[in-house]
Amino acid sequence: MTVTAAEIFALELEKKLKALKELKGATAAKPLSLTDSIKFMLAATDEAIKHAQATMTVGAEKKEFVLTVLRRLYDTGVYPSLPFYLTPFSPWIKSLIIDTLISELIDWIVAKYKEGVWGKL
Numbered sequence: 001m002t003v004t005a006a007e008i009f010a011l012e013l014e015k016k017l018k019a020l021k022e023l024k025g026a027t028a029a030k031p032l033s034l035t036d037s038i039k040f041m042l043a044a045t046d047e048a049i050k051h052a053q054a055t056m057t058v059g060a061e062k063k064e065f066v067l068t069v070l071r072r073l074y075d076t077g078v079y080p081s082l083p084f085y086l087t088p089f090s091p092w093i094k095s096l097i098i099d100t101l102i103s104e105l106i107d108w109i110v111a112k113y114k115e116g117v118w119g120k121l
Contacts, residue, residue: 006068009051013044013069017077028080037081044073045102063106070098 017040026032032040048069052062074094082090 004068005055006065007072009048009065010069010072013047013073014076016040016044017073031080032077034078034081034083037078040077041070041073044077045070049106059110063103066106067098067103070102074098 020026020036020040021032024032024036031037045066048066049062052065056062056065071094074097079087079090079094082093086093
């Protein structure tokens with residue numbers, strides 16, 4: 001089995017998530033709050049983008065790297081924090097957030113950088 005760079009990076013971020021859970025006193029019975037999980041995912045997105053930018057050259061590879069890292073972190077970070085009534089919808093929520101929202105956001109940010117039009121919507 002080949003371990004990808006994204007999986008290795010995700011493991012590093014999972015260590016940070018574990019430390020955050022310990023700091024906040026999260027357990028299986030009392031998971032990390034959804035707010036803390038979302039804040040962690042936003043910080044992880046930033047770290048994954050910076051890592052991809054520093055280590056990769058092809059844009060599509062960078063984007064897939066970030067999305068792969070976030071998919072894995074969703075399962076260990078966000079999913080346990082979801083209220084019980086949302087867990088049946090977790091695969092849909094994961095797809096909506098990562099494969100749609102973040103994917104489109106990455107494309108939008110890249111386009112803004114290329115066009116140099118940060119002041120315009």
